[in-house]
Amino acid sequence: MVNQEIKQKIIEIIEKYKREKEKLVMVLLDVQKLTEFNYIDREWVNIIAEELDIPYTKVYDVLTFYSMFSTKPRGKYIIEICKSAPCHVNKSKEVVAIFEEVLGIKMGETTEDKIFTLQYTSCIGACDISPAVKIGEKVYGNLTKEKIIEIIKEYRGV
Amino acid sequence: MQKTLNIITENVGQIRPDSVDEYIKIGGFEALKKAITMHPLEVIEEIKKSKLQGRGGAAYPTGIKWEQAYYVDKNPKYIICNADEGEPGTFKDKVILDYLPLRLIEGMTIAAYILKSPKGFIYIRGEYPESQRIVSSAIKEAEKMGYLGDDILGTGFSFHIEVLSGAGAYVCGENSALVESSEGKSGRPRIKPPFIKNSGYLGMPTLVNNVETFACVPYIVKEGGEKFAGYGTEFSGGTKLVCLSGNVKNRGVYEVPFGTTLRELIYDIGGGLPEGRKLKFVQLGGSSGPCIPESMLDIKICYKDLKVKGLTLGSGAILVVDDSNCIIDFLKCITEFFYHESCGKCTPCREGNKQLLALVNKFINGSATYNDLETIKKVGQIMKEAAFCGLGETAATAHLSLIKYFEEEFVEHINKKCRANICNFGGDKDGKR
Known part of the structure; x- marks a missing residue:
């Protein structure tokens, strides 16, 4: 069953973009932020397809083409570790190991309390402070183990 | 001698990025005011004299691009700013987006005036949400003050700019993929011709330029193309x-x-x-x-x-x-990137990256042979020649150049030796990664 409240919110987003088909990517980005779980449910794809009059398969194609979208529920905060070469040569692998140790999960997984998801990202343009990670919209750089523990504490406290 | 200059980055961090008043105090919009008194071809002539070449990577002469766009006889023409800065290690457009968005907007508006374009887009990668907000705010402010939007500076000319967001796809930096993505579709590159300049956004003529390219334009219009060119070498201006x-x-x-x-x-x-x-x-x-x-x-x-x-x-x-890094371990990072980012449309890129990754992994786990080294060269060369777009054509550049200059280290790995002590040939947990 589709939650009517969510359906209403999806339609509002579509209206905000004047029902333009060209705004599909923008619509999907906004829809993904509707819940704390940072994902787009298959049911919602149906609503978007119908409302924008775009075939379901086309919407699904776009949804799975771009790496920022997820069809599976994720944590409230997505910790994205930069996997690009400038961070790599500044030992981002060690950053990965520290996050995995501190959170007790592996890359790609979500903590049991559904607070954090660990995943890789492509370059976030923070090469001057590499190794860098992005949490939500915030970027953290020049990471050390102490700094990472502090960051996690800060988010847990929220 | 002074090593760095600030022609484009003048006043970075000194003004509020979305404040039109503060931008005007540092000479902002003077170029636009000058441009609307000039014939479009005069403006294009200055850009040609400046020897400005596209700053996104392809280095196509901007003056020639704009001249071609000017002579395309089809309307409306659209203008797209490529702010998809996805090339790993590139974070220069972000400086303009975050600190001097009005200089970019001014450059785009000059282009729009020349082409009589009613509409432009700034396509900013999804990884830069903060930049998207700053640029959107600058657009609103410029509209409020009459430098953008309807009836710009009382000329009767109208030009609107909208910010579009990417959603994490490196290939969208390629101009035809960028246009596809701007239309809300998956960003797979188009077959060319028709070229974007003739048939781009919604099938209409479209001018696509990089952030830095547009940001160079106000200086060129204001100070003259020759002065800009004077900063560079005989062949590369500015x-x-x-x-x-x-x-x-x-x-x-x-x-x-x-x-x-x-x-x-x-x-x-x-x-x-x-x-x-x-x-x-x-x-x-x-x-x-x-x-x-x-x-x-x-x-x-x-x-x-x-x-x-x-x-x-x-x-x-x-x-x-x-020297604390291993050539092969570095190459693995690069190969994984292209393997992930290949859009899958053409075989040389889709399959080539897959094979390259498998080959690089053999060097890492100690099972590579001299034959594998030759295969990397062969696959890389095929991708360079046969891939559909720039992504596949350049995905093996690092491989081919590293083999050219550091073949020794590849051979060492065949003999199970890693001079940086990063590759673990035992194939234990760490070695597999």
């Missing part, structure tokens, strides 16, 4: 924003005149490498660029000088890699 990253002390974005050598950039501006480390190689132009040894650092940053040596500057990313 200055370039370069992004220094990796194992170097002063990482960051610097504006340097063309003609600066890589050695000056890394050691004089960048402060050299951290104590006790030795430079192993430098990768030019991001992950799609070539890797060159220390002995080649006296080469000048100039499109022509680099081209003669078979190199490219690309977007201006300069990644310094020290």
Whole structure:
């Protein structure tokens, strides 16, 4: 069953973009932020397809083409570790190991309390402070183990 | 002699990015005011004189591009600013987006005035949400003050700009993929011709330029093309924003005149490498660029000088890699990137990257042979020649250049030796990664 409240919110987003088909990517980005779980449910794809009059398969194609979208529920905060070469040569692998140790999960997984998801990202343009990670919209750089523990504490406290 | 300049980056951090008043105080919109008194072809002539070449990586002469767009006889024409800055190690457009968005808006508006374009888009990558907000706010402010929107400066000419967001796809930096993505579709590159200049956004003529390219235009219009060209070399006009990253002390974005050598950039501006480390190689132009040894650092940053040596500057990313890194381990990082980012449309890229990754992994786990080394060269060459777009054509650039200059280390790995002690050939948990 589709939650009517969510359906209403999806339609509002579509209206905000004047029902333009060209705004599909923008619509999907906004829809993904509707819940704390940072994902787009298959049911919602149906609503978007119908409302924008775009075939379901086309919407699904776009949804799975771009790496920022997820069809599976994720944590409230997505910790994205930069996997690009400038961070790599500044030992981002060690950053990965520290996050995995501190959170007790592996890359790609979500903590049991559904607070954090660990995943890789492509370059976030923070090469001057590499190794860098992005949490939500915030970027953290020049990471050390102490700094990472502090960051996690800060988010847990929220 | 002064090593860095601030032609485009003048006043970075000194004004509120979305304040039109503050931008005007530093000479903002004077170029637009001048441009609307000029004939479009006069403006284009100045840009030609400036020797400005596209700053996104392809280095196409901007004046010629705009002239071609001017003569296309189909309307409406659209203008798209490529702010998809996805090339790893590139973070120079972000400086303009975050600190001087009005300079970009002014450059785009001048282009719109020349082409009588009613509508433009700034396509900003999804990884830069903060930049999207700053640019959107600057657009609103410029509209409020009459420098953008309806009836600009009382000329009767109207031009609107909208911010579009990417959603994480490197291939969207390619201009036809960018246009596809701007239309809300998956960003797979289009077959050309028809070219974007004739049939781009919604099938209409479209001018696509990089952020830095548009940001150069106000200076050129205001001060004249010759003055801008004077900062560079005979073949490459003006200055370039370069992004220094990796194992170097002063990482960051610097504006340097063309003609600066890589050695000056890394050691004089960048402060050299951290104590006790030795430079192993430098990768030019991001992950799609070539890797060159220390002995080649006296080469000048100039499109022509680099081209003669078979190199490219690309977007201006300069990644310094020290001797604590392993060539093969580095290559694995690059290969995984392209394997992930290949859109899958053409076979050379989709299958080539898959094979390259499998081959690089053999070097890492100690099962590679001399034959594998030859296969990397062969697959890389096929991709370079047969891939559909720039992504596949350049995905093996790092492989081919590293083999050219550091074949020794590949051979060492065949013999199960990693001089940086990073590859673990035992095939235990760590070695597999």
